[in-house]
Amino acid sequence: MDWVNAIVQGTLLGGLYALFAAGLSLIFGVMRLVNIAHGDLIVLSAYVTLTISAALGLNPLLSLVLVVPLMALLGYLMQRLILNRTMGEDILPPLLVTFGLSVIIQNALLVGYSADPQKLNAGAIETAAVPFGPITVGVMPLIVFVTAVVVIAALQWIFYRTALGRAFRATSDRQDIAQLMGLNRAHVFGMAMALSLAVTAVAGVFLGIRTSFDPAVGGSRLIFGFEAVIIGGLGNLWGTLCGGVILGIAQTVGAKIHPGYQILAGHLVFLLILAVRPRGLFPRMD
């Protein structure tokens, strides 16, 4: 039963990883950009939530109403003012600029909040649990998982059912033709980054409620998100959810074997899948 429990908990943890990954997957799909600062932006949203919920006395979950638009605005500005200048054939400039942003965010958080671990306090809901037969499932992990499914369904809907999504897909296919058809490439990219950081805000709040965080944890969140994207297959959002779940299960099962193997097991499963299925399990694009 312990093993079934580990798999159930891993699946729910996978929901969180899918939230880390969805934003990465989205911007890669639209503009082939890999944002090295993604993990640090997740941590940044956790700190922004910390400040807002402390200042207004709000539950961190409720403060999402403010944090999501705030992060989306930040994403739009970051894309328009900085990242759009680096977009082109050469992959080096966006990579190095987002790497620079990552270092700046990390150290700015260190200056502003010190290296002490922080945690978001969501109240009684954090410890609430519901029994499913012999297995007990925490309410909070369940909420995270359901949110991940809802977020991915929403992104899917935006991508395939709205004018914005059509603009995303058109720009993704051929930037120059999309531009000729009257789409403003710079604005479309800005909107994609805004959407990505809106998802990041949700991921950051759930991260902060689940575990303690400090300015240095962004890197490993980026890696988890990236692994979920690659396992699931590039350009496939439901695949990303699946990748997150596989990574989550690998980690909880690894931790069950030996506490020191949790993260290592996740990385090894990722490398194994890369060796066997280099394009991921459900690839949509190259």
Added chain:
Amino acid sequence: MDTLKVSRATRLSTMAMVMLALIVVVMAAAPWWAGRADLRLFGEIFLYMSLATLWNLLAGYAGLVSVGQQAYVGLGGYVFFAATMLWGMSPFIAFPVAMVLGAAISAPIAFLIFRLRGAYFAIGTWVVAEVFRLSFAQVSALGGGSGTSLTTAIVKDLASGRDGREALAYWFALGLVVVVVGAVFFFLRSRQGVALTAIRDNELAASSLGIDVWRTKFLVYVVTAGLTTLTGALIFLQKLRISPDAAFSTNDWTAFVIFIVVIGGIGTIEGPIIGTLVFFALRETLADFGTIYLIALGFVAILIMLKTPNGLWGLVRGRRGIELFPLSQRVRGLSEKGT
């Protein structure tokens, strides 16, 4: 007509090479004229110069942007500690052992992560570095997560006195940077190097000319890994203490190195050398500011990437393509022919 000829050297590059040789001689004598603190600083500068030159070969020439070279730096440190402390090797043998082992391990890794393209390759290298870090944290014979120190017997094995030891570690660092820069220089002048330069300029055109792109990149990755592992062994010989977090630190062995190369000028031999000097000049004057210094460094790197992607050396070099290291072939005597 016989004035028309093709050569690599210019008057400037010949002068620069002579100057460089003089500088190396003067620096080799540093244990006699510099203090202990200066000697350590010079040693650190040479080690970073090697790391930057190697990363530049990887990212600037082969287009393999890695953010996981700390995997090999840490591996070098750990292999050096294991070889001397656990396997009872002499430190002098442990260095080549580390280098060969690093190159050997990098080959299967290359097979795996070369499946990832561009920026995804970058994060893939990071995953590999994390696997190394987490694995070495499990090795209890080397202190597990908290790390271990080099025993005094091994340190004494190098040289008896402290001065002699520090001088030796310094000469190793100087020797390493000469070997690394020299190796990169002669590699770039070789047939393989010309192929690599062609790949840097246009991968598609290069492969249509019959260059095996995959093989060339693979070769560069493995050679770079071996030399980075050797650098790692020397870094931790200087530090005398190793722990997983220090050995596989992304900030120390990748972030700083990337900033050095970007500020100096990526894709040139001169860039990483100039970048290292600028980096240490900034660090020595601004180090008291700690994290603010890192933030400023990040801003400078972004600004350079946006405004002058060729870095400081790119500004100096200008459109005339000045080179201190004679690499490009030039036709001489054309202007005389015209008159």
